[in-house]
Amino acid sequence: MKNEFQVIAELIEKEKKVLDVGCGDGILMEFLKKNKNTNIRGMEISKSKVQECIAKGLTVIEGNAEKDLKQFPDKSFDYVVLSQTLQAFLDPELVINELLRVGKKAIVTIPNFGYWKVRFHLLIKGTMPITKTLPDEWYNTPNIHMCSIKDFFSFAKSRNIKIFKSLAINNQNVSIINHSNLTIKNFFADLGIFLIEK
Amino acid sequence: MDTENNIKTLVVKKPLKLDCGKTINEFPIAYETYGLLNRKKDNAILVFHALTGDQFVTGLNPITKKDGWWSYAVGPDKAIDTKKYFIICANVIGGCMGSFGPSHEDPNTGNAFGTNFPVITINDMVNAQYNLLEHFGIDKLFSIAGGSMGGMQVLQFISNFPDKAKTVIPIACTSSHSAQNIAFNELGRQAIAADSNWKDGDYSSKDTIPNKGLAVARMAAHITYLSKKGLQEKFGRKLQEREDLKFGFDADFQIESYLRYQGSVFVDRFDANSYLYITRAMDYFDLAKQFKGNLSNAFKATKAKFFIISFTSDWLYPTQENKDIVIALNSIGADVGFVEIESDKGHDSFLLDVPDFLTALKNFLDKSYLEN
Numbered sequence: 163m164k165n166e167f168q169v170i171a172e173l174i175e176k177e178k179k180v181l182d183v184g185c186g187d188g189i190l191m192e193f194l195k196k197n198k199n200t201n202i203r204g205m206e207i208s209k210s211k212v213q214e215c216i217a218k219g220l221t222v223i224e225g226n227a228e229k230d231l232k233q234f235p236d237k238s239f240d241y242v243v244l245s246q247t248l249q250a251f252l253d254p255e256l257v258i259n260e261l262l263r264v265g266k267k268a269i270v271t272i273p274n275f276g277y278w279k280v281r282f283h284l285l286i287k288g289t290m291p292i293t294k295t296l297p298d299e300w301y302n303t304p305n306i307h308m309c310s311i312k313d314f315f316s317f318a319k320s321r322n323i324k325i326f327k328s329l330a331i332n333n334q335n336v337s338i339i340n341h342s343n344l345t346i347k348n349f350f351a352d353l354g355i356f357l358i359e360k
Numbered sequence: 361m362d363t364e365n366n367i368k369t370l371v372v373k374k375p376l377k378l379d380c381g382k383t384i385n386e387f388p389i390a391y392e393t394y395g396l397l398n399r400k401k402d403n404a405i406l407v408f409h410a411l412t413g414d415q416f417v418t419g420l421n422p423i424t425k426k427d428g429w430w431s432y433a434v435g436p437d438k439a440i441d442t443k444k445y446f447i448i449c450a451n452v453i454g455g456c457m458g459s460f461g462p463s464h465e466d467p468n469t470g471n472a473f474g475t476n477f478p479v480i481t482i483n484d485m486v487n488a489q490y491n492l493l494e495h496f497g498i499d500k501l502f503s504i505a506g507g508s509m510g511g512m513q514v515l516q517f518i519s520n521f522p523d524k525a526k527t528v529i530p531i532a533c534t535s536s537h538s539a540q541n542i543a544f545n546e547l548g549r550q551a552i553a554a555d556s557n558w559k560d561g562d563y564s565s566k567d568t569i570p571n572k573g574l575a576v577a578r579m580a581a582h583i584t585y586l587s588k589k590g591l592q593e594k595f596g597r598k599l600q601e602r603e604d605l606k607f608g609f610d611a612d613f614q615i616e617s618y619l620r621y622q623g624s625v626f627v628d629r630f631d632a633n634s635y636l637y638i639t640r641a642m643d644y645f646d647l648a649k650q651f652k653g654n655l656s657n658a659f660k661a662t663k664a665k666f667f668i669i670s671f672t673s674d675w676l677y678p679t680q681e682n683k684d685i686v687i688a689l690n691s692i693g694a695d696v697g698f699v700e701i702e703s704d705k706g707h708d709s710f711l712l713d714v715p716d717f718l719t720a721l722k723n724f725l726d727k728s729y730l731e732n
Contacts, residue, residue, distance in 0.1 A: 190460070193565070203695075209702060212699045213550060213716065213719065213720060216667075216699065216720050216723045216724055217719075217727070218727070219727030219728065219730070221695055221697045222698075223690070223696065223698045224698055224700055225698070226700045233686070234690055
């Protein structure tokens with residue numbers, strides 16, 4: 163399992179009710195169900211991924227987070243997880259608002275556009291950055307709203323969203339981000355993980 | 361039809377009060393079972409049939425001598441595995457395969473009930489079938505499943521008996537029959553009524569059969585079960601055993617010949633009055649209305665695990681109507697999964713060999729059974 167999922171799983175206490183938005187093939191869901199006795203649901207836009215989840219015995223709804231989160235009542239989950247999908251939405255702000263309405267807390271992860279490899283790629287090569295977490299070309303990437311860890315911090319501040327915990331992942335290393343090391347983490351982290359609440 | 365020997369029947373002794381206000385007593389429910397009920401009696405699945413289905417889900421139908429209507433889905437190692445599960449299916453009341461229906465004899469007249477048969481509802485159907493649980497000594501079904509009108513019965517059943525099923529699989533259905541659905545059903549009923557052999561429903565005592573009307577009803581309905589793309593791919597403008605158009609009204613096109621054939625074989629196995637009664641029951645189905653307009657309340661009392669399936673090309677019970685059920689369930693935090701299966705076979709997809717559908721159904725059932 164991805165390091166990112168280990169980190170997300172550690173943020174979630176046992177026996178909570180969790181919604182995994184964009185749950186993919188259900189790896190994180192399966193892990194949470196087995197190891198944390200989580201009451202877990204998933205939402206996924208891809209039919210083939212939904213099928214993979216059903217084959218794993220997971221409860222998944224085929225749907226689009228931008229349209230279909232509205233069916234869930236306020237605070238109906240302890241946690242709502244959104245892993246590396248925020249940048250693919252037409253309206254990321256709406257999605258964040260929905261996550262925070264449906265979940266008591268939300269865990270959002272973003273591929274960090276402030277990562278030094280991304281910066282250097284554009285600076286040196288002068289072409290759109292391609293990295294391990296951002297593997298697609300500009301013309302076929304699903305990512306239309308990229309942001310950096312720093313961007314996410316200022317977004318949260320401007321919208322009065324509380325960041326309980328923020329973590330940086332660089333290769334296998336996980337570290338805590340705070341206001342004093344933000345600039346450094348924004349440079350060295352490939353991925354940012356945020357535990358938020360409104 | 362020689363039905364006596366091949367039909368298992370439970371005579372329900374308990375009176376059943378129908379939605380129309382009338383009460384029926386000592387009425388027969390015809391059913392069939394597949395597989396074996398295990399000792400814990402926790403492997404039973406109650407399957408509900410659609411408008412023109414019957415209790416013969418799979419294998420050879422002993423009456424029609426054709427494959428059962430859900431042979432693709434039900435059988436050894438199939439999605440609903442008869443090696444693992446005990447499958448029960450009953451003919452709905454109002455039907456014509458042995459359950460209490462309009463072709464049964466009215467003790468007051470000595471003739472068939474015809475249109476003197478009470479109007480029945482989906483609610484009446486499931487209340488009648490509930491007696492089978494007692495008959496088999498099953499406290500809780502492992503699953504209830506059905507497509508189309510079968511799916512409506514699934515929804516009504518879990519609403520009426522919230523703790524009697526662990527998993528619930530409504531397929532290609534709706535919680536409330538739409539104006540378009542009612543319109544198509546009315547077209548079929550009017551076709552039957554327009555047949556002079558219908559005799560206001562009293563055809564059996566007059567020794568006639570409204571075959572033409574029933575065939576037209578079936579032809580019209582059959583079109584609604586397919587998709588435009590599916591029809592176009594299968595038939596296009598292909599001609600029926602001829603080189604060129606004949607400038608007449610014979611079946612020049614293959615699609616015409618196909619529909620005529622569908623109509624003609626249907627009348628051999630189905631009763632015109634049953635068609636009226638069952639379509640009426642579908643039209644009256646509005647589960648939300650039973651709960652003052654709030655569909656969620658229909659499911660509030662159940663802890664069952666739902667799995668809802670729709671098909672992309674189904675325009676009779678489109679994805680949105682299936683999704684409305686998902687939404688109602690999510691709004692009360694119920695355990696519900698949902699998938700829309702890609703298929704160009706229209707509403708009939710649930711009856712056909714659609715691998716993604718059959719795989720999803722099998723995986724859901726088998727995984728849920730492991731968690732039992």
